[in-house]
Amino acid sequence: MSTERGRIRITGFDADRVESREPLSDWTEERDTETESRWERAWGEFRDNRSAMLGLYIVALMGILAVFARPVTIAGVTVQPFSLAPYDPSAILYVQGLDVSAYEAPSLAHPFGTDGSARDVFSRVLYGGRFSLSIGFIVVSITAAIGLVYGAIAGYYGGRIDEVMMRLLDLIFAFPGLLLALIIVAVLGKGYWELVLAFTVFGWAGYARLIRGEILKVKENEYVMAAKALGARDRRVIFRHVVPNAIAPLVVQASLSIGTVVIGVAALGFLGLGLPPGSAEWGTMLDATRETIVQGPGGTIPWWVTVFPGGAIFLFVMSMNLIGDGINDALNAQEGTDVATGGEV
Amino acid sequence: MSLLEVEDLTVNFYTEEGVVTAVDDLSFRIDRGEKFGVVGESGAGKSVTALSVMRLIEEPGRIESGTIRFDGQDLMELSDSAVRDVRGNDIAMIFQDAQTALNPVYTVGEQISEAIRHHLDYSDAEARDRTIRLLDDVGIPEPEARYDDYPHEFSGGMQQRAIIAMALSCDPELLIADEPTTALDVTIEAKILDRLDRLADEYDTAIQLITHDLGVIAEMCDRVMVMYAGRAVENAPVEELYYDPKHPYTVGLMSAIPRIGDRQDRLQTIPGTMPDLVEVPSGCSFHPRCPFAEEACTRKQPPLVDPETGDGVGLSDRSAACLAYTGDLDSELDYEVEVKGGRGSPPDDTQPDPRGGRTDTEPLQADSDPVGLDTDLLDRDGPDDSGGQQDG
Amino acid sequence: MGLRRFIAVRVLTTIPILFGVSVFTFAMVHLTPGDPIDQLVALNPQISAAEEAAIRARYGLDGPVWQQYFTWITNVLQGDFGTVINVDQPVGPYIMDRLPQTIALGLFGWVIALLIAIPTGIYAAVNKDTLGDDLSRVFALSGISLPNFWLGLMLILVFALWLDLWPVLAPNKPLFSPAMLKYLVLPGVTIGTASSATLMRVMRSSMAEEMNKEYVTAARAKGLPERTVVLKHVLRNSLISVTTIAAFLTASIFAGAVVVESVFAWPGLGRAFVKAISGREVDLIMAITLFTGVTIILANLLADIVYALLDPRIRYD
Numbered sequence A: 001m002s003t004e005r006g007r008i009r010i011t012g013f014d015a016d017r018v019e020s021r022e023p024l025s026d027w028t029e030e031r032d033t034e035t036e037s038r039w040e041r042a043w044g045e046f047r048d049n050r051s052a053m054l055g056l057y058i059v060a061l062m063g064i065l066a067v068f069a070r071p072v073t074i075a076g077v078t079v080q081p082f083s084l085a086p087y088d089p090s091a092i093l094y095v096q097g098l099d100v101s102a103y104e105a106p107s108l109a110h111p112f113g114t115d116g117s118a119r120d121v122f123s124r125v126l127y128g129g130r131f132s133l134s135i136g137f138i139v140v141s142i143t144a145a146i147g148l149v150y151g152a153i154a155g156y157y158g159g160r161i162d163e164v165m166m167r168l169l170d171l172i173f174a175f176p177g178l179l180l181a182l183i184i185v186a187v188l189g190k191g192y193w194e195l196v197l198a199f200t201v202f203g204w205a206g207y208a209r210l211i212r213g214e215i216l217k218v219k220e221n222e223y224v225m226a227a228k229a230l231g232a233r234d235r236r237v238i239f240r241h242v243v244p245n246a247i248a249p250l251v252v253q254a255s256l257s258i259g260t261v262v263i264g265v266a267a268l269g270f271l272g273l274g275l276p277p278g279s280a281e282w283g284t285m286l287d288a289t290r291e292t293i294v295q296g297p298g299g300t301i302p303w304w305v306t307v308f309p310g311g312a313i314f315l316f317v318m319s320m321n322l323i324g325d326g327i328n329d330a331l332n333a334q335e336g337t338d339v340a341t342g343g344e345v
Numbered sequence B: 001m002s003l004l005e006v007e008d009l010t011v012n013f014y015t016e017e018g019v020v021t022a023v024d025d026l027s028f029r030i031d032r033g034e035k036f037g038v039v040g041e042s043g044a045g046k047s048v049t050a051l052s053v054m055r056l057i058e059e060p061g062r063i064e065s066g067t068i069r070f071d072g073q074d075l076m077e078l079s080d081s082a083v084r085d086v087r088g089n090d091i092a093m094i095f096q097d098a099q100t101a102l103n104p105v106y107t108v109g110e111q112i113s114e115a116i117r118h119h120l121d122y123s124d125a126e127a128r129d130r131t132i133r134l135l136d137d138v139g140i141p142e143p144e145a146r147y148d149d150y151p152h153e154f155s156g157g158m159q160q161r162a163i164i165a166m167a168l169s170c171d172p173e174l175l176i177a178d179e180p181t182t183a184l185d186v187t188i189e190a191k192i193l194d195r196l197d198r199l200a201d202e203y204d205t206a207i208q209l210i211t212h213d214l215g216v217i218a219e220m221c222d223r224v225m226v227m228y229a230g231r232a233v234e235n236a237p238v239e240e241l242y243y244d245p246k247h248p249y250t251v252g253l254m255s256a257i258p259r260i261g262d263r264q265d266r267l268q269t270i271p272g273t274m275p276d277l278v279e280v281p282s283g284c285s286f287h288p289r290c291p292f293a294e295e296a297c298t299r300k301q302p303p304l305v306d307p308e309t310g311d312g313v314g315l316s317d318r319s320a321a322c323l324a325y326t327g328d329l330d331s332e333l334d335y336e337v338e339v340k341g342g343r344g345s346p347p348d349d350t351q352p353d354p355r356g357g358r359t360d361t362e363p364l365q366a367d368s369d370p371v372g373l374d375t376d377l378l379d380r381d382g383p384d385d386s387g388g389q390q391d392g
Numbered sequence C: 001m002g003l004r005r006f007i008a009v010r011v012l013t014t015i016p017i018l019f020g021v022s023v024f025t026f027a028m029v030h031l032t033p034g035d036p037i038d039q040l041v042a043l044n045p046q047i048s049a050a051e052e053a054a055i056r057a058r059y060g061l062d063g064p065v066w067q068q069y070f071t072w073i074t075n076v077l078q079g080d081f082g083t084v085i086n087v088d089q090p091v092g093p094y095i096m097d098r099l100p101q102t103i104a105l106g107l108f109g110w111v112i113a114l115l116i117a118i119p120t121g122i123y124a125a126v127n128k129d130t131l132g133d134d135l136s137r138v139f140a141l142s143g144i145s146l147p148n149f150w151l152g153l154m155l156i157l158v159f160a161l162w163l164d165l166w167p168v169l170a171p172n173k174p175l176f177s178p179a180m181l182k183y184l185v186l187p188g189v190t191i192g193t194a195s196s197a198t199l200m201r202v203m204r205s206s207m208a209e210e211m212n213k214e215y216v217t218a219a220r221a222k223g224l225p226e227r228t229v230v231l232k233h234v235l236r237n238s239l240i241s242v243t244t245i246a247a248f249l250t251a252s253i254f255a256g257a258v259v260v261e262s263v264f265a266w267p268g269l270g271r272a273f274v275k276a277i278s279g280r281e282v283d284l285i286m287a288i289t290l291f292t293g294v295t296i297i298l299a300n301l302l303a304d305i306v307y308a309l310l311d312p313r314i315r316y317d
């Protein structure tokens, strides 16, 4: 070793040599070059999530059962001829000459028993999925779309516009959603589309707030600044650059909200403010039976009229929430810890 | 007996992508009062080494094997509560990013004195007094008033000082400083390092200084360990490492030091990046980036040997892990170390910034001050930091 | 800005929001195409147009909308909320009769939610990915998926009818007597379950997030016992995010009261609201809506103050 002290200079560490030579081994810096998109990777992540997949299967099954429960006729043409439900959900069976009375316990002929009007509960539960599922998905699609636009505008423009738009949101958040839905039903009356409206008119507020927050985060990104600097039109910047990046949390929120809407719809039905009495909607079915339970039984307790429709709601909402959690985990997993630096805490 | 002796330490992280061996069969020792540097790129396993010494490795990580003897006692064999008596008391840690290491919802003073109350059984008032003295020691002005401030009311440099005070609070024998100044700008960095250096002497504390910056090591340390991909590749007293680096990786780090007056067209940097540790290259893990690599390097993992004799060595002897020293290579490591200026040349007083060359192994930032190693690297006076208030 | 100033500013900004809430309430309800008078007329065709106009004037239902709002808000500020037409009773006393029932139920629900959620959330975050954590997650997920009216019916079915442990309906006793506590249990559990599940999920995820922060490692590196690390350092930080959903939870307990009171025939405001909706009792709907909005806004205010107490950073922004 040199005993000299002073300025050190090292020569001979020639990086070019590494770059120009043939690789010595087949080791490469990038392992399995992943070209899949973010969504493909998320789907892969989701598929590995057993409880989320279970939820997906249950929701799919309930959807199929609801569609195929009774034939579907559109403008006089039968587009779906199958009929999985053994009985007409609204048929009062003894009127049809069948040997069935009200509140019959579950049996092979009537797996979920019969209700107070001697209707087949199993058929009604299968068929009832049509109301809850369709209202759930319709409401969530519309509200998510409105919320997306509202939140994007507020977040992107900021300033005064944002201020005013956010104050309106504050007002909506000052009231529970169910209360607002009840008031709207009071205004519009009962019915299918009335229910959809009841949950749509203010239901978008949550999405709007979420999207606005995401937009504020994304807005500061360079590519958005760049697009703006290049003179791209506002609408184009919002929908080409800002929105796609804010969409992931929206999907999570939407999937988790379907359950909330379905419960809300059933709650209105239960309160007698949803669909007309006698409808095979899950909540409405519970409304028809609660008096018998609260007032106590005249002998046996017809538990099946309570357990099965409510159980259907619970099963569907639980499955939707499993899916929502799964989507959330799948989308978060990618932003999560980077394994390469996993060692450096 | 050394203060700390780590032998054959292996730490694995069980991640979804596979088992990451963050620290692989690592051995080193630190003497009482010694200042020991650990240098390497990020991901080399430096921080994991530090946390292992305090047994703070958490899921999904696990200390697989090895002994960690502190003061003759194997920490691996202690109960959890016995280890807690060592932590913060005998071994303390200075974290890289003071802002995240301080709990935002408690006052700075409380966060320092809680350790004092816990380990030294001080009363509230006594702990407060001691904390105020410590804050004063690390150069925080008006320590009495600042005691009740929250971390967000401190500047970055002040927060780092507070972290140092926290580490020193129970008069530890070993201070592990993990990149203590990386988050700070260069002038504050110099002041804080100097303060740390002097306090370590004053408190007679050994320091394990972890950094990716060779310049910081040059300023403070007695001995250095260079780490690459979880293993030690070179051990040397700091002076020898600088004037006579033995391992090609160290040579690469040294070549990457920018200096004033160089006519070279561009800086020699180490090509490529550190491998992620899920899949480490075979043989010598440095071979994909090493200009001197030969076919043999892909097959055989080089042991740490004495570069002169090629024999195995003890824990703190000069050593390097390259096949060139075990006779497995066909050609020589043909780099040269040129030293200009001659023996004992006086320090250049006109140099405005006393800091040594920054040898960031991370990509150089445009704003980093490429002051050269023109001044004598080792015999420099520390900067004056008597006030220590400029960054507050 | 100091804590006191923060609170003062926050209280002042609440005032315009309260005004907005009153306008919002009024506007919502006056979207109604028909009012009780229309119903009255429909039921009693013999009422003449002149009589109808007189009744409208009596209830302040003539004149342009803004004038009606002005009349209404002036009356409200003087404590006159109008009349429950069907029973011909002023709204104020009508609400005051039922309010304590709802408050008792809501508080009971809140307490249950907190008692279950906070410890379980802490336990789950500390013992992440153990059996206990998995169980608590299943519980939480079920909790947010259970329709409260069905949960109520099932509790009645199991505990009141099958096991015969509880009477289904509360007897007519003074609300605040120890005997009533028992009758609060079933509706209280029903109303608290969803909130407790939500709270638990938030608690667990925010605890887990905080546990990964470096200040936790730093606290451990100081040699503090794990209990201190979790209960002193981590808990306070995660409670910050819990306060942000407190107002939301208050709203959901209100919504829960509407349903749960109907299930258990609990004589509170929620049930009165459902009746008001079916009977189009405009004054009553408005009064309860306004009351709900104001309560939630105040709950928000309170949550923000607690937030500022917990998080010193917010006070200086």
Ligand code: SF4
Pocket: B247, B248, B249, B284, B285, B286, B287, B290, B291, B292, B293, B294, B297, B302, B321, B322, B323, B324
């Ligand atoms: S063993 Fe080979 S690859 Fe490794 S440092 Fe030495 S020369 Fe380079």
